[in-house]
Amino acid sequence: MTNNPHISVQHLNVQIGNQEILKDITINIPNKKVISIIGPSGCGKTTLLKSFNRLLDDTADVKITGKVLVDGENIYDPKAEVTHIRKKMGLLSQRPYPLPMSIYDNVAYGPRLHGKPKKTELDELVETQLKATGLWNEVKDRLHAPATRLSIGQQQRLCLARGLAVEPEIILGDESTSALDPVSTSIIEDLFIKLKEKYTIVLVTHILRQARRVSDYIIFVYMGRIIEFGPTEELLLNPKEELTKEYVKGYIS
Amino acid sequence: MQRFRLIKDKILSKLMLVLTVLSVSIVLLIGIGLYYKSVPLLHQSSWGTLLTSSEWKPLKGLFGFFPFIMGTLWVTGIAIIIALPLCLLSSFYITEYAPSRIRKILVPFVNLLSGIPPVIFGVWGVLFIIPLIQNHIAPHFVEFSTGYSVLAGGIVLAVMIFPLVVSIVCEVLNTIPKELKEASLSLGATKWETIKKVSFRKATPGIIAATVLAISRAFGETIAVLMVCGNNAVVPHSVFDPGYPLPALIANNYGEMLSIPIYDSALMFAAFLLFIIILLFNIISRVILTRLERKLAG
Numbered sequence: 154m155t156n157n158p159h160i161s162v163q164h165l166n167v168q169i170g171n172q173e174i175l176k177d178i179t180i181n182i183p184n185k186k187v188i189s190i191i192g193p194s195g196c197g198k199t200t201l202l203k204s205f206n207r208l209l210d211d212t213a214d215v216k217i218t219g220k221v222l223v224d225g226e227n228i229y230d231p232k233a234e235v236t237h238i239r240k241k242m243g244l245l246s247q248r249p250y251p252l253p254m255s256i257y258d259n260v261a262y263g264p265r266l267h268g269k270p271k272k273t274e275l276d277e278l279v280e281t282q283l284k285a286t287g288l289w290n291e292v293k294d295r296l297h298a299p300a301t302r303l304s305i306g307q308q309q310r311l312c313l314a315r316g317l318a319v320e321p322e323i324i325l326g327d328e329s330t331s332a333l334d335p336v337s338t339s340i341i342e343d344l345f346i347k348l349k350e351k352y353t354i355v356l357v358t359h360i361l362r363q364a365r366r367v368s369d370y371i372i373f374v375y376m377g378r379i380i381e382f383g384p385t386e387e388l389l390l391n392p393k394e395e396l397t398k399e400y401v402k403g404y405i406s
Numbered sequence: 407m408q409r410f411r412l413i414k415d416k417i418l419s420k421l422m423l424v425l426t427v428l429s430v431s432i433v434l435l436i437g438i439g440l441y442y443k444s445v446p447l448l449h450q451s452s453w454g455t456l457l458t459s460s461e462w463k464p465l466k467g468l469f470g471f472f473p474f475i476m477g478t479l480w481v482t483g484i485a486i487i488i489a490l491p492l493c494l495l496s497s498f499y500i501t502e503y504a505p506s507r508i509r510k511i512l513v514p515f516v517n518l519l520s521g522i523p524p525v526i527f528g529v530w531g532v533l534f535i536i537p538l539i540q541n542h543i544a545p546h547f548v549e550f551s552t553g554y555s556v557l558a559g560g561i562v563l564a565v566m567i568f569p570l571v572v573s574i575v576c577e578v579l580n581t582i583p584k585e586l587k588e589a590s591l592s593l594g595a596t597k598w599e600t601i602k603k604v605s606f607r608k609a610t611p612g613i614i615a616a617t618v619l620a621i622s623r624a625f626g627e628t629i630a631v632l633m634v635c636g637n638n639a640v641v642p643h644s645v646f647d648p649g650y651p652l653p654a655l656i657a658n659n660y661g662e663m664l665s666i667p668i669y670d671s672a673l674m675f676a677a678f679l680l681f682i683i684i685l686l687f688n689i690i691s692r693v694i695l696t697r698l699e700r701k702l703a704g
Contacts, residue, residue, distance in 0.1 A: 206592055208588055208591065208592060213505075213506045214506070236594040236595070236596055237594070239591060239592050239593070239594045240593065240594030242592065243592070243593075244588065244589065244592035246585045246588065246589065247585070248585070250583060250585045250586045250588075250589045252586070252589065252590060252603070252604055253604065253607045253608045254603075254607070262590070262593060262595075262603070263593040263594065263595075266593065266594055266595050266599060267594060312589065315589075315593065316592070316593065319593050319594060325592075
């Protein structure tokens, strides 16, 4: 698995103000798998995720050292182009944030940024991505209605479709189901499992059962450090580290 | 004891209601008062002639308000055209681009600008803007201009409404969720694309509200405008023509209004007109705003 990592993090340190959020993170994220990052609130899970597509850049007083290689290319290289890096990754945030435009325009937003697709191409692409996220049948008659009229679960799937429309290689999910009802959650989880055929998926979650259901590997982060990284079943059922054991059993959270 | 507390609560809430109603009803009272004072003029001439005639000869009893209405609209219009793009770009810079270090310097300066008394803006206009227009701007476009013009009034007003609009728009932009911008950025959009297509759209109702407030303020601004726009009772035909906005008319002639018959009534009518313009403008913009918000909310 480490022979051909999709994302390779090397000695990454993130400091915001005087606070060290991530300390000496080194990890290789394998290609076309689902990886869950678990750990208690405030341990740096989300920061780690956001360091993958340089969304930390705009945070005030942030200091980042170390490397993050995506496809072998260091994204923190001063010459790296940030829009190009971000295009490689679709981000799914905690709550759905549809852009203030129609359902169709939400999906078409990314492709329109990166080129001037023809109307027919765009129509086709929107249909494909909405089908990929199982929304097509629910919205095909009201593609030009504002995206905010959808239910929250539908909105989250729309956000996923929007991310997929720029043809990323990686999907980043930041507790993407935490605002959703159980039915919508399971739809999203099934999508993740289906999508890993084509994408590398990195999810931040605080729900251990979810990590177990969807992921191939788990990263356990505690107080800004990676404590353990391993295949899902092994890490959850037979953790090597004492801290992981305590977390998995629910003694620490 | 318990009963006393409850009674106190009841009495206070009633008192607050009365005081609030009293303050609000002052708007109504002003309107009625102004109308009442304008009645003598309205007996003499019809609304139609007053609003459309350009003849302003108080000694002959001719009161045409058209030049003053146009003067007000020109000056306010120019001010908004100049101020709005500047304000939007500044607000976007402050909220989206500026590092916190620079933001901490910029914001107090913007606020300071709003604390400067209008008369100082007037003096600045006379000493700086008027010569600038007279010697450097106007010669490129017209044969002659004294510099005292609706353009000068517009520029001075633009600077005056700048801090108001910037602070409101910044406030509005700060309420846009970070995650929404991140959603756009993570699709590979640049900051500018995100501002243009997401933040701006989301902030449109707030931007309109800020503009409405600024226009209301601009309509009524008196002293600074009066000092720079020439105060000539003719309808302006270009930005370099002098104008005579309604507030300036009232302020300039208030002292002598009792020496000419009906003149006092005419000035009160001018005030009444200004009152109506601002009221109508606010009502219309409120309607537009609610429609827009409903449309955006889906």
